Amino acid sequence: MTHGTIAAKLISNLISGKENRYAELFKPSRFNAKSDAKNFTIKNADVAKEFVKGKLDRRDKKMEDLQSDEGAVVNFDGKRAGGFKDSAGKASLVDTTCTHMGCELNWNNGERSWDCPCHGSRFDPDGKVLEGPATKPLKKLS
Numbered sequence: 001m002t003h004g005t006i007a008a009k010l011i012s013n014l015i016s017g018k019e020n021r022y023a024e025l026f027k028p029s030r031f032n033a034k035s036d037a038k039n040f041t042i043k044n045a046d047v048a049k050e051f052v053k054g055k056l057d058r059r060d061k062k063m064e065d066l067q068s069d070e071g072a073v074v075n076f077d078g079k080r081a082g083g084f085k086d087s088a089g090k091a092s093l094v095d096t097t098c099t100h101m102g103c104e105l106n107w108n109n110g111e112r113s114w115d116c117p118c119h120g121s122r123f124d125p126d127g128k129v130l131e132g133p134a135t136k137p138l139k140k141l142s
């Protein structure tokens, strides 16, 4: 929505010959292959690092170790899983593999959500998508 408004303003300024302070920022030729390729490589190296780090992350904590109103990565049948116990003691266990591209999620205690370090998807304790790019919920394990 914002970019549509900016585009309309830029186009009307270009047609009428007025200066627009955002013209350089949105200029189609702003792509710099050398520096943009470097940034692209760095960002994707971070994603790859988080992907591998998550796959190697194993925890000793078990579901029964969780306190009331606590979430954590737990060991479930020797596999990494996401456990949460609400304040009433209801437990949920989800697969911590992000449904976007497979990175491993981490528990965000402040937001009470499963967060993906790769592209920022977020899921509620039961695995429902809160924010994309993921569109599918997490697989429930119990």
Ligand code: FES
Pocket: 098, 099, 100, 101, 102, 103, 116, 117, 118, 119, 120, 121, 132, 133, 134
């Ligand atoms: S892999 Fe999780 S958001 Fe992309």
